[in-house]
Amino acid sequence: MSAEVVRLAGRPDRRQIVVNLVVSALLVAAALGLQVVREARFRLESPDATVMYLRSGEAANRLALSFRAVAADLYWIRAIQHYGRTKTSTDPARQYSALYPLLDLATSLDPRLTIAYRFGAMFLAEPFPAGAGRVDLAIALLKKGLAAEPARWQYAQDAGFVYYWWLQDYHQASQWFERAGSIAGAPWWLKAMAATTLAQGGDRQSSRVMWRQLYETADDQWVKSNSRLKLAQLDALDEIDRLAAQVARYQQATGRFPSDWDALRAARLIDAVPDDPSGTPYVLDPSQPGGVRIAVSSKLHPLPPQFLRKAGPPSK
Amino acid sequence: MPRVLGLIAYHVFKESVRDKVLYNLVLFALLMISASYLVGQLTAGQDIKIIKDLGLAAIAVFGLFISVFTGVGLVWKEVDRRSVYNVLVKPVGRQPFILGKFVGLALTLFVNLAAMTMAVYLVLVVMAWVDPGLAKTAVMEAPVVDPRLLSAVWLIYVQLLVVTALALFFSTFSSPMLSAALTFGLYVVGHFNADLAHFENVVESKTAAVVARALYYVLPNLAPFDVKTAVVHGETVAAGYVLLTTGYGLLYAAAVVALAMLVFSRRDFK
Numbered sequence: 001m002s003a004e005v006v007r008l009a010g011r012p013d014r015r016q017i018v019v020n021l022v023v024s025a026l027l028v029a030a031a032l033g034l035q036v037v038r039e040a041r042f043r044l045e046s047p048d049a050t051v052m053y054l055r056s057g058e059a060a061n062r063l064a065l066s067f068r069a070v071a072a073d074l075y076w077i078r079a080i081q082h083y084g085r086t087k088t089s090t091d092p093a094r095q096y097s098a099l100y101p102l103l104d105l106a107t108s109l110d111p112r113l114t115i116a117y118r119f120g121a122m123f124l125a126e127p128f129p130a131g132a133g134r135v136d137l138a139i140a141l142l143k144k145g146l147a148a149e150p151a152r153w154q155y156a157q158d159a160g161f162v163y164y165w166w167l168q169d170y171h172q173a174s175q176w177f178e179r180a181g182s183i184a185g186a187p188w189w190l191k192a193m194a195a196t197t198l199a200q201g202g203d204r205q206s207s208r209v210m211w212r213q214l215y216e217t218a219d220d221q222w223v224k225s226n227s228r229l230k231l232a233q234l235d236a237l238d239e240i241d242r243l244a245a246q247v248a249r250y251q252q253a254t255g256r257f258p259s260d261w262d263a264l265r266a267a268r269l270i271d272a273v274p275d276d277p278s279g280t281p282y283v284l285d286p287s288q289p290g291g292v293r294i295a296v297s298s299k300l301h302p303l304p305p306q307f308l309r310k311a312g313p314p315s316k
Numbered sequence: 317m318p319r320v321l322g323l324i325a326y327h328v329f330k331e332s333v334r335d336k337v338l339y340n341l342v343l344f345a346l347l348m349i350s351a352s353y354l355v356g357q358l359t360a361g362q363d364i365k366i367i368k369d370l371g372l373a374a375i376a377v378f379g380l381f382i383s384v385f386t387g388v389g390l391v392w393k394e395v396d397r398r399s400v401y402n403v404l405v406k407p408v409g410r411q412p413f414i415l416g417k418f419v420g421l422a423l424t425l426f427v428n429l430a431a432m433t434m435a436v437y438l439v440l441v442v443m444a445w446v447d448p449g450l451a452k453t454a455v456m457e458a459p460v461v462d463p464r465l466l467s468a469v470w471l472i473y474v475q476l477l478v479v480t481a482l483a484l485f486f487s488t489f490s491s492p493m494l495s496a497a498l499t500f501g502l503y504v505v506g507h508f509n510a511d512l513a514h515f516e517n518v519v520e521s522k523t524a525a526v527v528a529r530a531l532y533y534v535l536p537n538l539a540p541f542d543v544k545t546a547v548v549h550g551e552t553v554a555a556g557y558v559l560l561t562t563g564y565g566l567l568y569a570a571a572v573v574a575l576a577m578l579v580f581s582r583r584d585f586k
Binding site for chain 2: 062065066068070072073076080081110114221316
């Protein structure tokens, strides 16, 4: 027997290979079919996405060996997914229960994961349902970031924003802006903002300056679009005041509330049906102070409550 | 002697190619390409940072598997197949045989790590080219194509030389399964052994503290080889640190290889 014959002995021919492949494919298809049938009869339990096998940052640090940065990225991705899934969920019982633990683990594994502190604080501070409504945890996360990197003035700035925007605690906000401005490398306007916040905290103009600065200095698209949204909300508030003044003029002239925008247009008080900065028409609503509000379907809804007119006649 | 060493090393490299070790590069490339697509879908920002983290971690993991699974079979396979007799009857010598095996696997690792590093850089370049916005964001901390990543890859390589030496040492006297378990065990211990240096904070016993400190110096200290997080955040690792850590790694690996040579030279083949 030649060496070539020995080498090729027992090797399958092409037909045999095709038969093997076809049989394998059929068996896999049959197994998949059975799986589909089983899952149709016995419902597959979906895993609880909020289950956390680890809660201690220290333990996670040890277990990750030299792969802490990748583990931090995974927890950061989980935090984003949890936030997004909860925000878009229609389940009335939804909660951001795992958001802080996930962010805490991500930042324990990689204490310099800037995005987790900055985005995390925003996600935590936003009132429910847009966020967790946990301003205390947002501040705690930013303080943790500052402890890890004391030179990162952005964390102190963000803490100032949280106090300013969500708590309307202008004294604390001013102190945080002052602290941020004192850190080497911080932009000059932070100190000015600290003074403005203390003097005129809560007015739209100083808020506008604050969001514009954040928009211009943000290095991330999400922060930029969030700042753009807040600026658009402030513009909408100003526009609502202008429209409310026209509604008041109409009421003074006719003695009744306008039935629709066409009534104001016919009275030459406005040129066209007014749209908010997101392109959704404003709504005439006699139950609202000033008689004008933003549509519930608008991307700008809800407007920041601290700037909404509480009661009384519209401004002139 | 250098010629013999070179020949053995070359054959180890050739054997690793024959054993399809280089196939891991295909897997690595697939991982990087799919990750670069998925990261954009799963996260908000930090895409470049995550790709760098993932690339460096994958280099370390793939390298570790090559070190351990190839390392533990280097000597055992030769003894099991009895091909070691054919080699040792020639004017080779047992000690150059072991040294050649180590050098060969070190070469295989070097080629693999170099290819994986190039793949990471390529993916980063393509990501920045496809979406220039990513590059702009990444520059805040570190440029997209950052040469500092090379210091992390270099220290991963030196760490893998230590692991390879350990795998080779165990393979001179035990089965591949046991050698792999022992090598992985030491790899894990090597990341925890800073705790041993301060054991007196945990126990009262002075003897236990002294034993722990002795173990700290004897066991491989692998944690200092990990500078991945620092370089990804754009931090420059001091040249002195890299040099000292490299020196420690090379000396430790050399000591373990010397032990392996000793064990192998005294081994009785039946």
